[in-house]
Amino acid sequence: MSVTLAIPSKGRLKDDTIERLAAAGIRVALDEDARSYRAAAPEIEGLDVILMSASEIARELAAGSIDFGVTGLDLLHETIEEASGTVEVVAELGFGHADVVVAVPEAWVDVDGMDDLDDVAAGFRQRHHRRMRIATKYRRLTEGFFTRRHGIQTYRIVESLGATEAAPAAGTADIVVDITTTGSTLRANRLKTLDDGLILASQACIALRKSAMRDPPEAAMVTQLCRMLRAAAV
């Protein structure tokens, strides 16, 4: 019998997670070598703790290879189709706050909201012989917001794996969908967020992969851990 919990492998997110788990009664002991990815929860028998990058945690939850994972809501929503119902957010953890937003060049003085962007996107092809391009690493969130929420179909997504905010100046995209905590990086790149351009207010969360395959002791343990995590959540 064992249940696995994956936590972020580095930085602030890792430290905050360990602190929050301790408050929930789950003490995580790390390997003495700080570069190691091994960890344990010595007081909780049957709980394996592993360290992974936050994006990997979202992927492994989707794949069903871990039971619990601490990651960002943004990565969770981007990686897992919400309607699939396979992963459940057990608790939001109250740190790692950041917003996924739509941002356009400051020079687009005629664009303040999604209505404006709809109009610009619709006329784009006729003027420029191509669709308006959006740079983002959030393909699913972008498509959900633009198409399903706002009925905008006329755009293309340019996958960006880093420095998304630089895409308009680099000429690889016209606008961006990016994650930001203070907006300062966007402003430094002369981009402005739209009034109604908040796609997701993200924060760290602990998520559970739903599964009918767990044996009764595992299922009981999952229930118990959920109770502890919820009780400690803010």
Add this chain to the structure above:
Amino acid sequence: MRVLEPGRAEVSAAAMTFETDLAAALAARDAPRVAVDVLVPADPYLDTAGESLRRRIFLTRGESGEDLCLRPDFTIPVCLRHIEAQGVLPRRYSYLGLVFRQHRRERETEFRQAGIEDLGEPDVAAADARALADALAALATCGLAGDLTTLVGDQALFEAFLAALGLPAGWQRRLIRTFGDDVQLASALTRLSRPAEDRLAGLEPELHALARAGDRGGLSAIVRERMEEGGLSPHAGRDPSEIAARLIEKVAIAEARLDAAALARLKAFLAIDCSLAAASGELRRLAAESGVDFGRALAQFEARNAALAAAGVDLAALDYRAAFGRPLDYYTGFVFEIRPRAGGEVLAGGGRYDRLLTYLGARAPVPAVGFSLWLDRIEAIGGDTP
């Protein structure tokens, strides 16, 4: 690369006959059959139908990184093939084969489709009528003649009505974008008929003043400066004068709102739902009552109906709904769909897509209309060779 048509192991002899007969019947309508690849570039689909299609098609990546997909329809590959071959116009093509789509709630992913694409016919009304008459005739070939309902729509009438109401161009564009999507259209109408509160709240006073004065040059200069500050090339995407012009337009209509009379007329138009035989009379009555002129759009509509009647189609048996359309920007006018009278999924759908070929790279605009038949559905409800 040329992939052989995948034969389904379980295809029965009866189904083979059904397909052979139908393919022959379509080709005999002056539309030679073409074959297209099963694996096709995905970009033309994502560019025309939008990114949301990504979730509904089967995508893969070629060795050199290009996105490929299993063809989700025939229209785009047939048109691309025509453009590549620099085919002579006008020209008609027929097709029959598998298309591939995925949907979360459905297990089925392969569907058989057949149809005709009619490219470059300058007599638009005649070509439209022919597409619908061909679709009905093809269904008759499959043993489905009665017990069908056919719904017809025409975006050109909607566009003409908006223009005749004298709505600002920006509003017209917005409403036209939502045409065919009743929910988005209703929400756009609601927003336009609300008072304009603070639509310009975030606008800097200097820009507001320039825009109100219609000073495109002054605005352009400011925008150009900001583009330089942001390291944006003025040629890579939206340019300063385009942004300035749109701001002027936005300011000009910010204080306006859709007045109650115009809204009522628009709603009266969108509510028209009658037989195609009665449609022209209804439209003329509405035009007279609200003092608007549909202009050329109504003449085209009537010419099409006349061509349909001449092709032996009973207009009294078809339905016209003014709000019926497809919210895809390359559909420009006439659309139709045919279902079983008892209800159920679409058996045949078609329409005019005059913008598609230029989107796909044709040098000059090509008027185009076509339709496709859903063979599995047709077979399931008992269509067969007579």
